[in-house]
Amino acid sequence: MYASASSIGHHGEIIQGVFRDGEDRLHRGLVTLPFVPRHSIALARSTNSATVEIEPKHKRKALQAIKMFLERANRGATGIHVTIKSNIPEGFGLGSSTADIVSSVGATARLLGASVKSRDLFRLAVQAETASDGIMFLKWPHLVCQREGRVLERYKWRLPRFSLLSFNAAPNDPVDTLDYTAARYSDDEIDEFQVLRALLRRAFKKQDLALLAEVATRSSIINQRHLPQPHFDEILEIVRDAKAPGLQVAHSGRMIGIILRPEWRYHSRSVQTIQRELLHLGFFPEYHGAPHPHCV
Structure with missing residues (x-):
């Protein structure tokens, strides 16, 4: 059988x-x-x-x-x-x-x-x-x-629609989760997480991509103090210059995803600009178009 x-x-x-x-x-x-x-x-x-x-x-x-x-x-x-x-x-x-x-x-x-x-x-x-x-x-x-x-x-709403540019920030430096020391957050960081949790709930309820991306970006910035990703500040600047909604990271890994508006296609000027800048930093991004492949 x-x-x-x-x-x-x-x-x-x-x-x-x-x-x-x-x-x-x-x-x-x-x-x-x-x-x-x-x-x-x-x-x-x-x-x-x-x-x-x-x-x-x-x-x-x-x-x-x-x-x-x-x-x-x-x-x-x-x-x-x-x-x-x-x-x-x-x-x-x-x-x-x-x-x-x-x-x-x-x-x-x-x-x-x-x-x-x-x-x-x-x-x-x-x-x-x-x-x-x-x-x-x-x-x-x-x-x-x-x-x-x-x-x-448990949230009662799905993720808002978005596209994603995915890349490995450190392909030669994987993270062994068994050896990884869990982050020790400060009191200020813990307070910020309570605010972000409330914002995330609102982002799901309102299907607000900008708010969802803000939460993901702020969480990524906090995580940078505990598991730094190479060229993070430069990546964040690329995201902001292109007016992309934000980015997210694997908090105990090396993947970074740039959150894109769902109407931005592979050949859109903004997407091409972001990809070009990432290539200059030595990254090789993969484009995944909306609806972003989460469960629908």
């Missing part, structure tokens, strides 16, 4: 920081930017052994998540072989590990005729990875606690 499942990756975050819950306690949290061009596909098949095997073998986080899922489903001695195919580069903030977990656990569940909820997938991913993004929440954006497996807020 065979079963398959897939998962998209992400392009870093719209916001990542520290946020308060209803009892005024602080939690690390983020809102993921889903990114359809990057994806992981898993094929699960039954075997005669009593072990779980995964291919490629270095996908250990996915293997651990599958084993935890089987134990919780009281199927710990089930023989399963899972093969993962992915076009997501590892170590740059595109969600490779989480996508592998979502696709492989999803394929395993289908093979067994079982179901797995998004929140359960999130908790499995956090346990297997230490920190996880929220790409398993496809229908609506979520503010999630990436190290706790907890959802702080």
Whole structure:
């Protein structure tokens, strides 16, 4: 028997920081930017052994998540072989590990005729990875606690439409999330995150791209004090000179996305100008036109 499942990756975050819950306690949290061009596909098949095997073998986080899922489903001695195919580069903030977990656990569940909820997938991913993004929440954006497996807020609106210029700011310097030291935010930064959270909620509700981009840009600027990206100030100046709405980053990776107005096409003068300036800095941007590839 065979079963398959897939998962998209992400392009870093719209916001990542520290946020308060209803009892005024602080939690690390983020809102993921889903990114359809990057994806992981898993094929699960039954075997005669009593072990779980995964291919490629270095996908250990996915293997651990599958084993935890089987134990919780009281199927710990089930023989399963899972093969993962992915076009997501590892170590740059595109969600490779989480996508592998979502696709492989999803394929395993289908093979067994079982179901797995998004929140359960999130908790499995956090346990297997230490920190996880929220790409398993496809229908609506979520503010999630990436190290706790907890959802702080579920939004009732989708992302506004926009195009994106995507590029890797440091292709020779990936980030190992297991070795990455989580940012220690100042009191002023924590206060700013509370303001940005309220602005983000309004941006979703009003479908206000300018406000969404402002939140993403300000979060990126805060993150620059904790995980600096090369030429960030110059990139920000390019964005502002072109009157683009803003930019976003992978807060624990190396991807940067310039947020473009949805009507700006690849051959638009503003887009060509931005691409030319990025090329001068040594970056190679990829254009992804509106509607931006998030779940619609």
